Amino acid sequence: MRGVTGDHYFSTEPTAEAHRREVTFTVEGRIYTLTSSSGVFSADRLDPGTAVLLRKADLPGPATTGALLDLGCGYGPIACVLATRAVAATVWAVDVNARARELTAENAARLGLADRIRVCAPDDVPADVSFAELWSNPPIRIGKSDLHDMLGRWLPRLTPDGVAWLVVARHLGGDSLQRWLDEAGWRVGRHASQKGYRVLRVTR
Numbered sequence: 734m735r736g737v738t739g740d741h742y743f744s745t746e747p748t749a750e751a752h753r754r755e756v757t758f759t760v761e762g763r764i765y766t767l768t769s770s771s772g773v774f775s776a777d778r779l780d781p782g783t784a785v786l787l788r789k790a791d792l793p794g795p796a797t798t799g800a801l802l803d804l805g806c807g808y809g810p811i812a813c814v815l816a817t818r819a820v821a822a823t824v825w826a827v828d829v830n831a832r833a834r835e836l837t838a839e840n841a842a843r844l845g846l847a848d849r850i851r852v853c854a855p856d857d858v859p860a861d862v863s864f865a866e867l868w869s870n871p872p873i874r875i876g877k878s879d880l881h882d883m884l885g886r887w888l889p890r891l892t893p894d895g896v897a898w899l900v901v902a903r904h905l906g907g908d909s910l911q912r913w914l915d916e917a918g919w920r921v922g923r924h925a926s927q928k929g930y931r932v933l934r935v936t937r
Contacts, residue, residue: 751832760787760814767808767840773833774807774872782930783810783870786900789925789932790868793819799865800825804887806852809837811868816846825862826852855886863890867897867935873905881913888919888935897935898924907931 752771757764758779769776775783787810793801797819803812806826816824824846826837834852841850867887871880888897901907903926911933914921925932 756808756810758784758810761792763817765810765813765817765844767810767813768836768843769808770832770836773830773836774805776808779810780807780870781928782900782902785925785927785930786868786870786898786932787811787814789927790898790900790934791924793822793866795820797822797865799823799892800862802827802864802867802869802887802890804867804869804883805872806837807833809833809840809850809852811870812837812850812852813840813844813846815866815868816841816849817844820849822849822865824850825858825864826850827855827858828852829855863892863895865892865895867891867895869897870900873901877906877909880910884914885917891937893937895936897933899933899935901931901933903929903931907933 749772754769755766756769756778757766793815798821801815801819801822801824803815803824803826806812806828809826812824812826828834838852841847873880891897901910911921914935920936922934923931924934
């Protein structure tokens with residue numbers, strides 16, 4: 734990614750020594766305990782933005798089918814919640830960070846979800862897969878140009894009636910991202926706001 738130097742959670746191969754830890758959080762009464770590590774996004778806790786997204790967006794349920802996308806999966810909290818709830822769906826967990834992908838695969842196996850969570854790098858997702866839902870706490874800090882490129886790549890892979898759920902901190906450009914999506918021809922609704930975060934619902 735342009736302008737990125739050093740070791741970041743969006744590095745493809747983190748060089749920092751891996752210090753593993755457990756992160757526990759609750760979504761709609763279910764407790765999740767996942768393994769995290771240094772070198773991945775929000776390694777010490779469930780990121781507050783992700784927590785708002787999982788609390789405020791419309792989570793899938795048993796009737797949800799098709800392919801769901803966790804874009805920028807980190808160590809897998811969103812993917813694991815989606816796969817736990819949408820038992821008839823397949824969840825694609827995508828991240829550029831190899832350590833994050835390893836952790837997501839490990840956490841999926843730990844929860845008995847390995848058969849329905851497909852973990853891969855962005856370029857390894859088959860071109861013919863379309864997504865009924867896209868979920869993301871997008872990496873705002875990669876810069877506006879790269880962020881727009883990322884969303885411009887993945888949003889068009891929604892099915893005709895698909896929906897994307899995005900969470901963005903207001904002070905990191907949540908409102909400007911909403912304007913950019915509007916100008917790009919997407920239908921964007923501010924579904925919820927909490928603790929300085931915007932939850933955006935994006936459809937065609």
